[in-house]
Amino acid sequence: MRLLLVEDDLPLLAQLSERLERQGYAVERADNGTEALYLGREFPLDLAIVDLGLPDLSGLEVIRRLRAEGKRFPILILTARGRWQEKVEGLEAGADDYLVKPFRFEELLARLNALARRSGGWASPRLDYGRMVLDTARQALEVDGRPVPLTAYEYRVLEYLMLHGGQVISKSDLTEHIYEQDYDRDSNVLEVLVSRLRRKIDPDGTIAPIETLRGRGYRFRLERRQ
Amino acid sequence: MRLLLVEDDLPLLAQLSERLERQGYAVERADNGTEALYLGREFPLDLAIVDLGLPDLSGLEVIRRLRAEGKRFPILILTARGRWQEKVEGLEAGADDYLVKPFRFEELLARLNALARRSGGWASPRLDYGRMVLDTARQALEVDGRPVPLTAYEYRVLEYLMLHGGQVISKSDLTEHIYEQDYDRDSNVLEVLVSRLRRKIDPDGTIAPIETLRGRGYRFRLERRQ
DNA sequence: TGGCACCCTTAACGGAGGCTGAACGGCTAC
DNA sequence: GTAGCCGTTCAGCCTCCGTTAAGGGTGCCA
Known part of the structure; x- marks a missing residue:
């Protein structure tokens, strides 16, 4: 499972990617929208996790463009606590699920599994x-x-x-x-x-x-x- | 067993957490609702003990929000003697059991064991x-x-x-x-x-x-x- | 039918990850 | 105060497994 992780909080990015890798994911990291877009275009991804609060290109814009270019891999968005309204825009932009920060890592894993399953057509693990x-x-x-x-x-x-x-x-x-x-x-x-x-x-x-x-x-x- | 202990009476918080740790629990402490919410979201908990009389966010609100976010670990609420009516609200908010202060520590342990047993999928200890x-x-x-x-x-x-x-x-x-x-x-x-x-x-x-x-x-x- | 990619299988290697005995030091109980 | 327990560290060893390489097989094309 090749996964794109977009998160501008660098410690969090490092921590998450490490744990995801330990779960067997091949993780591509990006800490800004431009890089995220590049990786999303260039690599054959199975999943993406996108934080909406990015410095340059907004996460929303990244998702919109990728979808506009025909990318169909499931996207999970992360939103900060106070900004849960963003989730609606995110889902409209083409995301598949959302998670409000902070979250338990296990919760993230569960959502990812669900997404991977849903897209791959699997009813159960x-x-x-x-x-x-x-x-x-x-x-x-x-x-x-x-x-x-x-x-x-x-x-x-x-x-x-x-x-x-x-x-x-x-x-x-x-x-x-x-x-x-x-x-x-x-x-x-x-x-x-x-x-x-x-x-x-x-x-x-x-x-x-x-x-x-x-x-x-x-x-x-x-x-x-x- | 990772346990969240929420109690605004600091000496009591210290005393309880120490004794719980001696029983083998890994204890996360919080003396206010905001912190409790944060810990409840961030950590993989197995149990929570929540005092309802908190300064900022009420314990009830903490429980409601955690449950709304899909957290399913058992929650035991603590209520002061005069306010035992709160227990009803607490249980409605999503708690699993209650204890009226003051209580014997052994009583608390017994309730926790019962809760841990009931959840977690194990039918017996x-x-x-x-x-x-x-x-x-x-x-x-x-x-x-x-x-x-x-x-x-x-x-x-x-x-x-x-x-x-x-x-x-x-x-x-x-x-x-x-x-x-x-x-x-x-x-x-x-x-x-x-x-x-x-x-x-x-x-x-x-x-x-x-x-x-x-x-x-x-x-x-x-x-x-x- | 021959030749050439492409693929399969086996064996071997080297490094990373895991195991364990020993020792240390802090805490607790007496 | 002191003896014992126990959590932790360290070092050395060992096992496992990801990778490479080589030789043989098989299908596809001219």
């Missing part, structure tokens, strides 16, 4: 695909009812594929969503991760949930095989 | 996980029927993990719930505590209830191993 069940809250995979231990990166790859089940995910999409900004282009980390995932999920290859589409990427198979 | 049973009322652990003595901090760690059994608990989550506000980030106290816990619970490693998820945190194992 359990991704249930018959023999495979991914519990996003517990960060745990079960295959045929048995827990399958995954490492942090294996989990991230699988979660992203399952969240976009049925869709073709290009390798660059995957790497960009899983890693921070810069990563080595000619590396085969992803292939190694996918390989390990397939082996862990079913050594016998009876499920084969991850398809390879040559030259295009990977796809998590939604429908039952016949 | 006994967390029974087969070979391990944690008695939250007595703050005592039994393994295979034998009592296992724990120190205060060991107990807090284990209780938090067991209360969130199955979930991945990050180290920062754990420290935040166990310690007061500021703690040293690059310390390995938690690892030491977990290490001691594991050793005390089963020196032979036949239960191994606390899993380590590298880079992500710890998880108390719910399901039986096969």
Whole structure:
């Protein structure tokens, strides 16, 4: 999950991004509207958190422009206590949810989960695909009812594929969503991760949930095989 | 258990918080409504004790606002003798229980235990996980029927993990719930505590209830191993 | 059918993260 | 005052896992 965090209070920005990263998000930071706009245009984002009280371009304007340019990722806005009226303008500008500062971090996480779920079309944090069940809250995979231990990166790859089940995910999409900004282009980390995932999920290859589409990427198979 | 204590009588505030801390609660103090509201919003609380007679924002208002913002932790209100009628308003505002001042400290403890039990999803103060049973009322652990003595901090760690059994608990989550506000980030106290816990619970490693998820945190194992 | 990308798999490595024994020092209880 | 307990720190060791690299496989095109 690649997330854009826009917040002009630098200590808060640092603290939040650190905790979000610990939750497995790849965080892009911005402390002003111009930078936020740039990052929002340039990066393939899954989510954005935007503080409305920014020094230069207002958060509202950032949201309006991004939406005008066709960006559809969910946006959560943060408003200061006294200015909760802004939330209405924010939602009209194209935000999806709001949170009044100060807030508990857990509350933020809950909202983010809800947004990610809503956009990805998921009804619950359990991704249930018959023999495979991914519990996003517990960060745990079960295959045929048995827990399958995954490492942090294996989990991230699988979660992203399952969240976009049925869709073709290009390798660059995957790497960009899983890693921070810069990563080595000619590396085969992803292939190694996918390989390990397939082996862990079913050594016998009876499920084969991850398809390879040559030259295009990977796809998590939604429908039952016949 | 992280607890918010709101009381404008400063000597009483100090005395109560000290005794509550001795009982193993991590106590956030506030002597006015504004601060109470701030703390209630900012911290991941498990319980709150609110005196209704506050100078600025009334305790009632604090409760109403917190509830309006979706906070669901149990709230116990304190009312002065002559004003016991306030208890009705308090309960209507969203409190869960009340106590009339003056009261015996043991009475307060009993109510808190009852509240903590009622919420949090545990039906009883006994967390029974087969070979391990944690008695939250007595703050005592039994393994295979034998009592296992724990120190205060060991107990807090284990209780938090067991209360969130199955979930991945990050180290920062754990420290935040166990310690007061500021703690040293690059310390390995938690690892030491977990290490001691594991050793005390089963020196032979036949239960191994606390899993380590590298880079992500710890998880108390719910399901039986096969 | 050959050749060339592209992909899979395995093995190995190195560093970060986690574990633990030992020691210290402050607090408490007696 | 003093002995013991306990929370914390530190250092050294170990394990794990993310990454790289290499060799073989497979599909797609001419």
